[in-house]
Amino acid sequence: MFTGLVQATGVIRRSPHGVQLQWAAAPGATWTPASLALGDSVAVDGVCLTVAGRLADGFRADVSEETLGRTTLAAKADRGARVNLEPALRLADRLGGHLVSGHVDGLGVVRAIARQAASWRLELAWHNPAYGRYVCEKASVAVDGISLTVAGCDPDGAGFWIAVIPHTWASTTLAQLAVGDGVNLEADLLAKYTERLLAATGPSGAAEPINAPWLADHGWI
Numbered sequence: 161m162f163t164g165l166v167q168a169t170g171v172i173r174r175s176p177h178g179v180q181l182q183w184a185a186a187p188g189a190t191w192t193p194a195s196l197a198l199g200d201s202v203a204v205d206g207v208c209l210t211v212a213g214r215l216a217d218g219f220r221a222d223v224s225e226e227t228l229g230r231t232t233l234a235a236k237a238d239r240g241a242r243v244n245l246e247p248a249l250r251l252a253d254r255l256g257g258h259l260v261s262g263h264v265d266g267l268g269v270v271r272a273i274a275r276q277a278a279s280w281r282l283e284l285a286w287h288n289p290a291y292g293r294y295v296c297e298k299a300s301v302a303v304d305g306i307s308l309t310v311a312g313c314d315p316d317g318a319g320f321w322i323a324v325i326p327h328t329w330a331s332t333t334l335a336q337l338a339v340g341d342g343v344n345l346e347a348d349l350l351a352k353y354t355e356r357l358l359a360a361t362g363p364s365g366a367a368e369p370i371n372a373p374w375l376a377d378h379g380w381i
Contacts, residue, residue, distance in 0.1 A: 201262070265291050267344065270338065270339050271285045284343065286319065308328075
């Protein structure tokens, strides 16, 4: 599990056995390449990867076809792009962002970027609009592994926008985005689990609609 609070940015490249990540830790940083151990989990642009080999300035990870097909990692590794990095959450850590699994739901595309007086407005759209049902105003969403708050949504759920503060803009890869770029998106875990739990089944095994009569029958209203 992760929090969506980026600890470093690094460069991702292809390697004979998967991908490799390099980064230079800032002076005084508590999380450095030297602190990694084999088997550690690291979020790379929001994708949970396992340390399969240590490097002097980073680590190597194996990446499955499933992960390459659902995320931007393949394209970024091919061009040696910068990515956001975060170590796994420890139970004693502060949860400054929100719970992020590192399991990307789908890809998104940058629709617009606008500089505002005290922030940047970042507009995104899902490649698969069906995922829009998991996002609502003031909900949390992970964009390339960054915990962000949704400022508003399209009526049809196909897209949403975010107000990004200067600190987040400067300390992550968001400042490098351009209109048309792809991003990894992970919706809030609570939305997906709630939907699953509410998909109640009747005696026949068919899903029952969740509506006002159903809620009344079950004591919710």
